[in-house]
Amino acid sequence: MIELQGIVQTYLGPTGPVEALRGVNLKVPRGGIFGVIGRSGAGKSSLVRTINLLNRPVAGQVRVDGQELTQLAEPALRAARRDIGMIFQHFNLLDSRTVFGNVALPLELAGVPSAEIGRRVDSLLDLVGLSALRDRHPAHISGGQKQRVGIARALACKPKVLLSDEATSALDPETTRAILGLLRQINRDFGLTIVLITHQMQVIKQVADQVAVIDAGRIVEQGAVIDVFTRPAHETTRSLIDEILPQALPDSVLARIRGFMAAHPADQGCLLRLAFAGDDADRPLLSDVIRRFGLDLNIVHGQIDEIQGRPFGSLAVHVRGAAERIAAAVAHLRGAGVLVREQELGHA
Ligand SMILES: Nc1ncnc2c1ncn2[C@@H]1O[C@H](COP(=O)(O)OP(=O)(O)O)[C@@H](O)[C@H]1O
Ligand SMILES: [Mg+2]
CATH class of the missing domain: 3.30.70.260 (ACT domain)
Known part of the structure; x- marks a missing residue:
């Protein structure tokens, strides 16, 4: 479904160029939940933002659903991006808009007629369990509810892929479980391919089918979650697993x-x-x-x-x-x- 080839990303930092991605190759199969885990600064956000070209890599190809995004001109790229929804750690909601208004925004931008917008947003709010809060503003709902708005908004244009950049990192464990459960349900019900970026093995353990471990801009290990957990090959993977399943005996x-x-x-x-x-x-x-x-x-x-x-x-x-x-x-x-x-x- 998603194929990254030879992705290199370099930023201009205050002390010179920062190599955030150093040749990433990744294949994300259709219809699963694919986790990418790494420590802070490993390049996770750079990687996920490459998939929808929010970040254009300095080298490499990005292929999503058979389309090579790196070759597309701006209008075609905009259309392709509608097939890729995204949710964020800090939700990125518009404070001035209601819950309903936030979910409606991408549909308005896509020129969907307003009666159709009303129907679609209502059914999305129903899906994420927020119908009763449709007229509230973000300031008056909880973090978990804000992320539900983020998810409904990300699904508004019926994407084929959902990208999640630390979407549960600002939430408590209970709310995290609920949000991950919702993502799993959406993945199953709509066959949506989900790429989930996180620094928490707990999140990978709960919801991912496959996992790739990123370290200093490189994918150092990947495979089915159960295999990686039982036979971690790379030191970074081991130390991440160790946080939830300590290997050393007391x-x-x-x-x-x-x-x-x-x-x-x-x-x-x-x-x-x-x-x-x-x-x-x-x-x-x-x-x-x-x-x-x-x-x-x-x-x-x-x-x-x-x-x-x-x-x-x-x-x-x-x-x-x-x-x-x-x-x-x-x-x-x-x-x-x-x-x-x-x-x-x-x-x-
Ligand atoms: N816009 C930017 N300008 C300069 N350096 C950046 C920028 N974005 C990220 N970086 C650097 O690139 C590296 C990877 O960052 P990032 O992709 O955000 O990692 P992660 O999401 O895993 O924490 C880090 O060293 C970070 O400081
Ligand atoms: Mg990040």
Whole structure:
């Protein structure tokens, strides 16, 4: 649906040129929610604003729905932009207009007859749950409601693509969940392709199908969300995931295991970290291991979460038994798709 090729963006900063995008290639498939995550300054806004050419790159091609936007002259580009809606962190509503008036604006600009505007805006406000607030001004509604207005406005011209630049970053977690739920519903109901820019892994985890990680103007990793969460390859990805799913074990856990091992020199066992995702997580793998390999197994730490209804998580288990049986159990778990590694215990 969207194809970026060799995108380079350079700004003139106070101390010289700033390379915001250093050759970005990205393919966003039709009909999904595609997340782009990165830290502040990574180039996310530059990237998303390239998709509708709000920011014209110094090099590279932008193709949206088969049209090469970088080749279009101004009138054709304006028409193409109507197929691309956008929502923003700070909503960008007009304070002087009512809720209704804000949603109506793009339709007025597109020359839609006023009776048709009335009908369309009413149905959009119904969709985002704001019918009762249609005559309020932005100053008198909450942040979540403002973003609902932003979403209704972005959908007014029936776009094929919706771009979201940190649309939930100014909202509390509860409101964020509600807005992301609304975006998911719109994605499903209208088959709208959504590109969602964020610095929060929580947002990616809740709603994205695929994710690309941007770091210093480059895409450093991408894939299905569940794969990236379970097998992050790049350091930036790991540290972003770590914020919601810490990988390091608490010192207290390590100290307890060290204490046990010191007290049982003949039967220390080992501490294993298991990471699993998707369907494996539903199988009774651990009780399997205990039964089949006759091991003693103690879960000392763990987190189990969900990505779009699929369980994923990590466990730390202290395993005791004969070394060759532990090795066989590890092989069995790996064969079942669980990532297994031995945890270093370090020193007190
Ligand atoms: N208009 C601009 N002029 C100069 N530098 C800019 C401009 N916009 C962005 N930058 C710089 O480009 C880099 C990427 O910015 P941006 O795309 O806004 O990142 P993000 O949205 O990930 O925080 C940053 O170093 C930023 O300071
Ligand atoms: Mg930004």
